[in-house]
Structure formats: C-alpha cells, structure tokens
Amino acid sequence: MAEKIDTREKLLAATLELISEKGYLGASTREIASKAGVSELTLFRKFGKKETLFEEMLKSHTFLPRLKELLDSVEALPFETVLEIVGMKFLETLKERRKLVKIMVTEINTYPEKVRKTYVQFIANTGDALKGYLQRHQTEGRLRQVDLDIAAMMFLRVLFNFFQTEEILKKRELSPEEMKDTVRQYVDIFLNGILVEKSNQYSE
Amino acid sequence: MAEKIDTREKLLAATLELISEKGYLGASTREIASKAGVSELTLFRKFGKKETLFEEMLKSHTFLPRLKELLDSVEALPFETVLEIVGMKFLETLKERRKLVKIMVTEINTYPEKVRKTYVQFIANTGDALKGYLQRHQTEGRLRQVDLDIAAMMFLRVLFNFFQTEEILKKRELSPEEMKDTVRQYVDIFLNGILVEKSNQYSE
DNA sequence: AATTGATGTAAGTAAGTGCTTACATCCTTA
DNA sequence: TAAGGATGTAAGCACTTACTTACATCAATT
Structure with a gap:
C-alpha cells in the first residue's frame, strides 16, 4: 500500500x-x-x-544549503571565482525553490514563526558559511577589516532582492547567462569593496 | 460637510x-x-x-521619492557622506511607508500590475536618481567603469532587503542609530567597490 | 474468506464573505 | 422651513469556506 x-x-x-x-x-x-x-x-x-x-x-520542502561542503571544495580557487560560484549556487537554489521562496516572502502574516524559521534556516546558514570562508582570508590579511557578518549578508541581500524583483515581482524567468552576468558584476563591486588591494582589471 | x-x-x-x-x-x-x-x-x-x-x-498612499532635489543639494559633499544620506533617506522612507511596503511585498498575487507599479515608481526612480549622481562622477574618472544601473540598484537592493528582513520579517523596530551604523558599513564596502582609488581608512 | 486500512461519494453544517435593499436620521445649505 | 446629501441600522442574499458525518468500495494482509 x-x-x-x-x-x-x-x-x-x-x-x-x-x-x-x-x-x-x-x-x-x-x-x-x-x-x-x-x-x-x-x-x-x-x-x-x-x-x-x-x-x-x-x-x-525545506532548504538544504549544502554550501559548507561546496566552499571546502573550492577554497583553493581565486576569490572572484569562489564568490561567483557561491552566488550562482545561491541564485540557483532560490530558483529551484521558487515557489517556497514566494510563500516565505508572501505569507509572513499567516504563520510568522514558521515562515521566519524557514527563511533563517536558508539565508542565515548560507551567510554563516560565507562568513567563515571570508574570515579565513581576513585573518591572513587579504581582506580589509570590515564586519564580515555585515559583508557576507550584504552579498546575499543583493542576490536575494535581485531574485525577488525579477522572478517574483516581475514574473520573469532568469536565464543562466543573465544570472551569471549579474552575479559577476555584483562580485566585481563587492570584492573590490572588501579587498585590501585593488584588482584594477577594469581600469581603462 | x-x-x-x-x-x-x-x-x-x-x-x-x-x-x-x-x-x-x-x-x-x-x-x-x-x-x-x-x-x-x-x-x-x-x-x-x-x-x-x-x-x-x-x-x-504613493511614494514621493524627492531624491533628485536632495541629491542636488548635497552634490558638493564627499562621496561617502552623500551615499550615507541617500541610504538613510531611503531607509527612512521605507520605514515611514512600512505598511505600504509590506503590502507591496505581500500582495503580488492580488493585483500584480498595480503593486508592481507602486514598487517600480519608488525603487526604480530612486535608482535612476542615484545612477545620475554616480554617472557625473564616473565621467570625471573618480569611479571605475562598472555598470551604473547595476551598481545603483545594488546599493538599494541591500538596503531594501535589510529593511525587509528586520522590520517586516522579524517585526523589529530599527532605531535611527542602528540604521545609521548599518548604512555606514554598506556604504564603506560599496564605495570601496566602485572607487578608482582605495580610501584605506580601515587599514590596520 | 474475512479483516483491515486507505480511499471515495454525497450530503450537510456553521460561519464568514462581498454586496444589496429598505428605511431612518441627521446636518447643512438654499 | 424645506430639500438634499451623507451617513446610519437592520436584515438578508447568494455564495464560499473549513470541516464533518454516514456509508460504500476495493486492495492487500491475515
């Protein structure tokens, strides 16, 4: 049966x-x-x-942000690449769980605690993992002395709001290319913002 | 009567x-x-x-983002200060229109076009104004050659999501001090991310 | 072959919804 | 003082909702 x-x-x-x-x-x-x-x-x-x-x-339908393992496996790659991978993974997970994300955003009134729990489980956990990664590099002097809680969340906030605006509010399907492009540009600014030295790859 | x-x-x-x-x-x-x-x-x-x-x-209950005038009046001030003022003004407006913001986020299903319109009117307009400000400085070589649409929106996305998470999802009243602190840290990273030269005020 | 457990159909209940109708009471203005 | 317009009370209508009860079907297990 x-x-x-x-x-x-x-x-x-x-x-x-x-x-x-x-x-x-x-x-x-x-x-x-x-x-x-x-x-x-x-x-x-x-x-x-x-x-x-x-x-x-x-x-x-809970989120399973297996980001810690992912971060371990790409730790050796350049900063930029790691952030791009994390950003893409984050957006892809949001897309995959599109409907759940929409409910989370939309039904705060319905059962606040449950919805909040689902949200925190995903976003905050991802933020923590990202923070851990950044921390290792900050102690080695590659990153400026910014608050990494704030910094890690800043990165995710941009992506979350991007997703929310485009996919949920505008009901627009994001293509992988568009996601990649966007992530790249955010990573560029964000990374430059927290690095000790300028990468300057865009100087004319 | x-x-x-x-x-x-x-x-x-x-x-x-x-x-x-x-x-x-x-x-x-x-x-x-x-x-x-x-x-x-x-x-x-x-x-x-x-x-x-x-x-x-x-x-x-529409938003009236009188940001253009504000930007004109503070144009002469240092970058950092201008961004902090814009950020604060943005957060303050969100707080003032808290209930409307919540409805915008929550009722996408109800009347998509109307809600979208209200949202775009506020966020996109603010983004445009900010973009204009940044553009003037980019042409004068003070900013890197990043896409300013993306950059301006990036700044607002962080703030919007911050507001959404804290005030709407967590139902927490943000104090002016907390808002100011947070804006400062976002501005710090964001500005460093788009400036041609490092400001380095945080080097140890 | 008998029992059990998951499912179905059908009918119904009590409450709430958006919205209407009929009639009364004001207050202001002419 | 009469008229008109904005409001009120009260009753109710047609419909939907979450949820229930009583009874039947049918497959797998015993």
Missing part, C-alpha cells in the same frame, strides 16, 4: 503550488485536493486541518 | 492598516469599516467594491 505516502506527497506538492499562486487564504482545501487528485476528505483525514497541511508543507 | 473627505480617508487608512496586517483576503470589508468608524454600507457607497477600495488606497 504505497499509496499512503504518495497521497501525502501529492497533497503537499499541490499545497505548495496553489498557495504560492494564490496565497494561503486564496487556496481552498477543495482546490488543493482536486489538484492533488484526491478527495477533500482525504486531505482532512491526513492533516486534520488546513493549518497543519501548511505547516507540514513548509517542513517538507 | 467636511466629513465627506474625512470618511474616505479614514476608510483608506483603515484599509492600509488592515490589509498590511491580514492581507487582502484576510481583511474583511466589515472589519475595515469598523476600524474606520463608519458603517460597512458607507464603504460600499464610496467605493462600490473591495477591489476599488484597494486600488484607491494604493494610489493615495
């Missing part, structure tokens, strides 16, 4: 989809059940109430 | 307040009218339907 799990997951997927499109209040349990291809009663048998369904969906 | 206008404005204010708290669907016309201290019927007599009320509210 493998349907048991399957049904649950179909419901969770439909919930993610519909709530990201219409919001928590706009997505009715009838429609969610219908999209999942099950009866509404099944929805209530599995989750009891809509609120629980929403919570379970948030739990199940 | 000055009440005519007063009633309208009380309704618009209540709409802003309630929709920012509970979302468009969560804020009922009954509750809006009650918060405005008028009867629900009055609401419908003035606005016909909820959708119109929402639209009028968006129109009435």
Whole structure:
C-alpha cells in the first residue's frame, strides 16, 4: 500500500503550488485536493486541518544549503571565482525553490514563526558559511577589516532582492547567462569593496 | 460637510492598516469599516467594491521619492557622506511607508500590475536618481567603469532587503542609530567597490 | 474468506464573505 | 422651513469556506 505516502506527497506538492499562486487564504482545501487528485476528505483525514497541511508543507520542502561542503571544495580557487560560484549556487537554489521562496516572502502574516524559521534556516546558514570562508582570508590579511557578518549578508541581500524583483515581482524567468552576468558584476563591486588591494582589471 | 473627505480617508487608512496586517483576503470589508468608524454600507457607497477600495488606497498612499532635489543639494559633499544620506533617506522612507511596503511585498498575487507599479515608481526612480549622481562622477574618472544601473540598484537592493528582513520579517523596530551604523558599513564596502582609488581608512 | 486500512461519494453544517435593499436620521445649505 | 446629501441600522442574499458525518468500495494482509 504505497499509496499512503504518495497521497501525502501529492497533497503537499499541490499545497505548495496553489498557495504560492494564490496565497494561503486564496487556496481552498477543495482546490488543493482536486489538484492533488484526491478527495477533500482525504486531505482532512491526513492533516486534520488546513493549518497543519501548511505547516507540514513548509517542513517538507525545506532548504538544504549544502554550501559548507561546496566552499571546502573550492577554497583553493581565486576569490572572484569562489564568490561567483557561491552566488550562482545561491541564485540557483532560490530558483529551484521558487515557489517556497514566494510563500516565505508572501505569507509572513499567516504563520510568522514558521515562515521566519524557514527563511533563517536558508539565508542565515548560507551567510554563516560565507562568513567563515571570508574570515579565513581576513585573518591572513587579504581582506580589509570590515564586519564580515555585515559583508557576507550584504552579498546575499543583493542576490536575494535581485531574485525577488525579477522572478517574483516581475514574473520573469532568469536565464543562466543573465544570472551569471549579474552575479559577476555584483562580485566585481563587492570584492573590490572588501579587498585590501585593488584588482584594477577594469581600469581603462 | 467636511466629513465627506474625512470618511474616505479614514476608510483608506483603515484599509492600509488592515490589509498590511491580514492581507487582502484576510481583511474583511466589515472589519475595515469598523476600524474606520463608519458603517460597512458607507464603504460600499464610496467605493462600490473591495477591489476599488484597494486600488484607491494604493494610489493615495504613493511614494514621493524627492531624491533628485536632495541629491542636488548635497552634490558638493564627499562621496561617502552623500551615499550615507541617500541610504538613510531611503531607509527612512521605507520605514515611514512600512505598511505600504509590506503590502507591496505581500500582495503580488492580488493585483500584480498595480503593486508592481507602486514598487517600480519608488525603487526604480530612486535608482535612476542615484545612477545620475554616480554617472557625473564616473565621467570625471573618480569611479571605475562598472555598470551604473547595476551598481545603483545594488546599493538599494541591500538596503531594501535589510529593511525587509528586520522590520517586516522579524517585526523589529530599527532605531535611527542602528540604521545609521548599518548604512555606514554598506556604504564603506560599496564605495570601496566602485572607487578608482582605495580610501584605506580601515587599514590596520 | 474475512479483516483491515486507505480511499471515495454525497450530503450537510456553521460561519464568514462581498454586496444589496429598505428605511431612518441627521446636518447643512438654499 | 424645506430639500438634499451623507451617513446610519437592520436584515438578508447568494455564495464560499473549513470541516464533518454516514456509508460504500476495493486492495492487500491475515
């Protein structure tokens, strides 16, 4: 009877989809059940109430920012490259979890703590990992004495807002090339901003 | 009979307040009218339907980013100071329009075009003004040859996301001192990132 | 063959929603 | 003082919502 799990997951997927499109209040349990291809009663048998369904969906579609491992593997590469890789990975994860990101941004009113938790789990964790990487280089004198909490978050804030504006607000699909270009330009400015020495590759 | 206008404005204010708290669907016309201290019927007599009320509210609470004038008046000051002033002004405006900002971010699903318009009107205009300022200095060789559209927006994105995370997501009241400190650190990195010469005020 | 567990259909409930209608009460202006 | 316009109260309508109850189906397990 493998349907048991399957049904649950179909419901969770439909919930993610519909709530990201219409919001928590706009997505009715009838429609969610219908999209999942099950009866509404099944929805209530599995989750009891809509609120629980929403919570379970948030739990199940969590971010897994495996950035620490990634950073270890690219540590030897030049600064610029590492930041570009981190930036791209960050944007790609946002894109992959597009619907969840939209819900996070949109449903702060619905269940503030749960949504906040999901957000922090992803953004703050990524920020910490990035901060750790920068720290190693700061102690070796390659970076200026800026606050690395602020600096790491600054980098992610730019990317997050870029994603939010283009993909969520403007409903525009970002191509990999456009993402890469954009990340490059942000990295250029950001890196120059925290490096001790100018790289000057753009001097005319 | 000055009440005519007063009633309208009380309704618009209540709409802003309630929709920012509970979302468009969560804020009922009954509750809006009650918060405005008028009867629900009055609401419908003035606005016909909820959708119109929402639209009028968006129109009435528009951003007026008088940044161009501000930039003219501080043009002679050092770079760092100008950016700090612009950053603070930007954050202050976001704070002042806190509820509207929240609605903009939250209600993309409700009326995408209207919300987008409100957003663009504010952010893009501020970005343009800032870009103009930077451009004058770039042509005089003080700034590196970075794309100034990207650069100006980068600065605003950091601040917007900072505001969004702290004030909206974490529901934390930012003090002027904290805002000033934060802006300073972002300006420091950003400015170093676009300047031709290092300012080096942080070298140990 | 009997039992069990997951699912379905169908009908319904209580509450809330946006919005309307009918009628009354003011206050201001002519 | 009469008229008009803005507001109010009250009732209600048609609809949707989250959620429930009663009963049936059907596959896999025992």
